[in-house]
Amino acid sequence: xxxxxxSPSTAADWQALGARLSLRADCFIDGxxxxxxxxxxxxxxxxxxxxxxTAVARGGKEDIDRAVAAxxxxxxxxxxxxxxxxxxxxxxxxxxxxxxxxxxxxxxxETLDMGKPIADSLAIDVKLTARCIAFYGEAIDKQYDExxxxxxxxxxxxxxxxxxxxxxxxxxxxxxxxxxWKLGPALATGNSVVLKPAEQSPLTxxxxxxxxxxxxxxxxxxxVVPGYGEEAGxxxxxxxxxxxxxxxxxxxxxxxxxxYAGESNMKRVSLxxxxxxxxxxxxxxxxxxxxxxxxxxxxxxxxxEMCSAGSRLLVDARIKxxxxxxxVSAGRxxxxxxxxxxxxxxxxxxxxVQYDRVLTYMDGARRDGATPILEGGPVExxxxxxxxxxxxxxxxxxxxxxxxxxxxxxxxxxxxxQDIDEAVRIANDTIYGLTASVWTRDINMALKTARALxxxxxxxxxxxxxxxxxxxGGFKQSGFGRDRSLHALDKYTDLKTIWIELD
Ligand code: NAP
Ligand code: MG
Numbered sequence: 001x002x003x004x005x006x007s008p009s010t011a012a013d014w015q016a017l018g019a020r021l022s023l024r025a026d027c028f029i030d031g032x033x034x035x036x037x038x039x040x041x042x043x044x045x046x047x048x049x050x051x052x053x054t055a056v057a058r059g060g061k062e063d064i065d066r067a068v069a070a071x072x073x074x075x076x077x078x079x080x081x082x083x084x085x086x087x088x089x090x091x092x093x094x095x096x097x098x099x100x101x102x103x104x105x106x107x108x109x110e111t112l113d114m115g116k117p118i119a120d121s122l123a124i125d126v127k128l129t130a131r132c133i134a135f136y137g138e139a140i141d142k143q144y145d146e147x148x149x150x151x152x153x154x155x156x157x158x159x160x161x162x163x164x165x166x167x168x169x170x171x172x173x174x175x176x177x178x179x180x181w182k183l184g185p186a187l188a189t190g191n192s193v194v195l196k197p198a199e200q201s202p203l204t205x206x207x208x209x210x211x212x213x214x215x216x217x218x219x220x221x222x223x224v225v226p227g228y229g230e231e232a233g234x235x236x237x238x239x240x241x242x243x244x245x246x247x248x249x250x251x252x253x254x255x256x257x258x259x260y261a262g263e264s265n266m267k268r269v270s271l272x273x274x275x276x277x278x279x280x281x282x283x284x285x286x287x288x289x290x291x292x293x294x295x296x297x298x299x300x301x302x303x304x305e306m307c308s309a310g311s312r313l314l315v316d317a318r319i320k321x322x323x324x325x326x327x328v329s330a331g332r333x334x335x336x337x338x339x340x341x342x343x344x345x346x347x348x349x350x351x352x353v354q355y356d357r358v359l360t361y362m363d364g365a366r367r368d369g370a371t372p373i374l375e376g377g378p379v380e381x382x383x384x385x386x387x388x389x390x391x392x393x394x395x396x397x398x399x400x401x402x403x404x405x406x407x408x409x410x411x412x413x414x415x416x417x418q419d420i421d422e423a424v425r426i427a428n429d430t431i432y433g434l435t436a437s438v439w440t441r442d443i444n445m446a447l448k449t450a451r452a453l454x455x456x457x458x459x460x461x462x463x464x465x466x467x468x469x470x471x472x473g474g475f476k477q478s479g480f481g482r483d484r485s486l487h488a489l490d491k492y493t494d495l496k497t498i499w500i501e502l503d
Pocket of ligand 1: 169170171172173174178196197198199200227228229230232233234237248249250251253254256272273274275306307308406408434473474478
């Protein structure tokens with residue numbers, strides 16, 4: 001991961017840039033920043049040191065109503081959806097360029113807001129957000145509709161149409177990127193959107209909306225209402241004039257969106273939810289060092305605050321001791337540090353609530369009899385911030401809470417297996433099915449295992465390598481519907497048949 005040559009190269013330089021940032025903190029509705037109708041605001045604190053960055057508008061039902069009305073008006077007027085796909089694509093590509101032009105500012109805002117290392121914000125969050133928006137901008141004028149194989153006395157066209165107003169609700173772990181995975185395909189297909197970012201990380205979404213306007217997106221097509229889940233999020237989920245809800249977040253809240261839809265207008269719902277992803281390492285893994293580094297990164301990247309975190313390591317008994325030594329040393333090489341230092345690989349935990357939650361899981365694991373072989377735990381980096389070093393528990397059994405529930409922190413559970421059948425059985429013994437991996441030299445074994453694992457993404461001899469061209473999403477209670485790739489277009493469009501009878 002490299003910083004661009006023009007980016008600040010020290011924590012002090014990033015801090016200096018931070019002092020000059022002007023943060024957007026109001027709702028963005030119909031092309032303008034406006035305060036919440038109630039006038040209420042909430043503090044937006046930095047995960048780095050707890051400092052209040054700004055007070056953000058606390059959007060509620062009335063603001064969601066205003067935003068949905070603006071989105072509906074722009075959709076009905078055809079301001080965006082009636083533009084030729086090529087013209088919509090041009091606006092999205094311009095937005096991608098603006099994201100790159102403002103890379104330092106956006107990366108810094110993300111790091112200040114939710115604590116991830118600045119190097120990752122730049123190389124992952126900003127870069128992949130721009131790539132995602134550009135991908136849909138490049139793709140949308142290359143999609144063709146269909147003509148059905150009817151008798152020559154008729155013509156049946158099958159056309160794709162945008163759904164209308166899309167409600168997007170996203171979490172705080174990759175705030176900009178999770179939003180982009182929805183905005184790219186939703187906007188490319190001509191929909192209008194109301195986005196509610198997580199209350200802990202609303203800042204980049206607001207800036208993104210402003211940049212989209214600068215790129216030429218008409219007023220009302222993209223609205224952002226920051227606020228609390230129970231207020232703004234629920235109002236969006238229950239809104240009678242929202243055609244689809246696209247959600248990323250926890251499985252519990254995902255289920256609420258299904259309920260909101262059932263109790264309101266039966267809006268379409270797509271869900272990207274939690275995970276408890278297995279990483280299987282067999283005795284014939286081609287490169288134990290690479291596998292160990294990958295296993296460590298798979299759980300410790302982004303402080304473990306990752307839906308696709310490979311939180312269960314299922315390792316073959318024959319190589320276990322050797323392999324765990326390597327995993328522990330890879331974990332030791334990722335101590336938490338100042339998120340603004342470009343050399344830091346692990347940043348701050350989101351906040352006190354998340355930190356306490358992770359510590360509670362660690363206590364539970366010890367009580368249940370798991371053995372800590374890398375005792376991470378709290379580290380002092382900045383007063384007012386919460387930092388946890390990588391932790392690895394050995395002797396975890398599949399029934400323990402630490403093996404079953406999503407921790408969303410830098411905690412790896414090791415389960416020893418005797419053979420591949422046992423590994424697959426344990427891997428699939430979860431309510432989740434987001435990602436999985438298997439390390440083996442045997443192509444036959446790799447493919448059979450990939451087929452047997454019930455997960456939306458299975459990696460062989462790598463972990464969670466991905467690209468905007470491939471779909472991402474889960475089986476089982478990890479949700480349904482796919483982000484990324486051309487398949488994501490399906491979530492934001494409906495098929496219409498137009499049957500023409502000829503004379
Ligand atoms: P969360 O609590 O479910 O929140 C996600 C979003 O839903 C936030 O915007 C939140 O707003 C909103 N929300 C909360 N309660 C709501 C309610 N009653 N009605 C409507 N909206 C509500 O998840 P999180 O803690 O932010 O993020 C962590 C979770 O996200 C993990 O489970 C992780 O696995 C999952 N995740 C999944 C993916 C994926 O692609 N599968 C990617 C990233 C994260 P507030 O912030 O105001 O509460
Ligand atoms: Mg939350």
